[in-house]
Amino acid sequence: MAAATQDVTLWALFMEAGWVVKLVMLGLLAASIWTWAIVIDKAVNYGKARRQFDQFEQVFWSGQSLEELYRTLAERNNTGLAAMFVAAMREWKKSFERGARSPIGLQMRIDRAMDVTLAREAESLEARLGSLATIGSSAPFIGLFGTVVGIMTSFQAIAGSKSTNLAVVAPGIAEALLATAIGLVAAIPAVIAYNRFTGESGKLTSRMEGFADEFSAILSRQIDEKLQPRQAAQ
Template structure:
C-alpha cells in the first residue's frame, strides 16, 4: 500500500519525465522532437506544392488542347511560365524556334534537341518535387533507433540508480523506466508519419512526373508532324 501511494505521488507527465531524464536522454528527445517537427513541415509543404502542381498542370492542359496556336500560347506564357507544365512547354518551344534558320528552314536534328530540352526541364521539375523527401526517408529509418538508444541509456541509468539505492520497489523503478520508454515513443512518433508520407509523396511525385513525360511525348509528336509538313 505504501509503495502504491509513493508511485501515485510521482509526476508522470511528459514534461516531468523529460525534466527527470539524464542529459543524454534529453538530447535524444530534443533531436527526435526537432526531426518530427521538420518532417511535418516538409510533409505539409509537399502536400501543398503537389496540389498546386496538379492544378497548374490541369489548367495548362486545357489551354494546350484548346486549339489555340502553339506560337500564340508560347507568346502568352512569355518568359515567366507559372507552372512546371508551362516550363516544360516553354523549353520545347524555345528550342523549336531556335532550330529555324533565317529562311524558315529547320536545322537538322531539331527533334532530338527539342526532346533533350524538354527532358532537362522534366528532370529539373522532378528534382523540385523530390527535394526534402530524402529527409523523410532518413527520419523513418533512423528515428526508432535513436529513440531506442535513448531508452537503452535511460534503462542503464535506472538500473544504476537501483544498484546505488539497493531498493527495487515500484516507486524507485517506475520513474526511470518511464523516462527511458518516452524516448522510444518519441522515435516512433517521428518515424511512423515520415514513412507513411514518404511512400505517399514519392508515389505522387512519380505520377506527376509521369504526366509531364506523357505531355512531352505528345508535344514532341505534334512538332514532328509539323516538321514533316514543312
C-alpha cells in the same frame, strides 16, 4: 498522491531524464516538427502542381495556336508542363531562326530540351522527400538508443539504492521508454508521408513524361511539314 502523480507527467519525466536522453528527445521532437513542415509544404505544392497541370492541359488542347500560347507563357516563371512546353518551343524557334535543315537534329534538340526540363521539375517535386525517408528509418533507432541509455541509468540508480521496489524503478524506466515513444511519433508520420508523396511525385512525373511524348510527336509532324518542302526545293 498528488506529488507521485506529478512525478510521472511527461514534462516531469523529461526534466528528470539524463542529459543524453534529453538530447535524444529534443532531437526527435525537432525531427517531428521538420516532418510536419515538409508534409504541409508538399501537400500544398502537389495540390498546386495538379491544378496547374490541369489548367495547362485544358488550354493546350483547346485548339489555341502553339505560337500564341508560347507568347503568353514565354515571359512567365513556369513550372511543370508549362516549363516543358516553353523549353521545347524556345528550342524550336531558335533552330528555325538559325535555318535548321536536319529534321532528326532538330527533333533531338527539342527532345533534349524537354528531358532536361523534365529532370529539373522531377527533382523539384522530390525535394526533401529524402529527409522524410531518413527520419522514418532512423528515428526509431535513435529513440531506442535513448531508451537503452535511460534504462542503464535506471539500473545504476537501482544498484545504488539497493532497492527493486517498483516505485523506485518505474520513473526511470518511464523516462527511458518516453524516448522510444517520441521516436515512433517522429517516424510513423514520416514513413506514411514519404510513401504517399513518392507516389504523388511519380504520378506527376508520369504526366510530364506523357506530355513530352505527345508534344514531341506534334512537333515532329510540324517539322516534317516545314522542312520537307524546303528540302524538296533544294
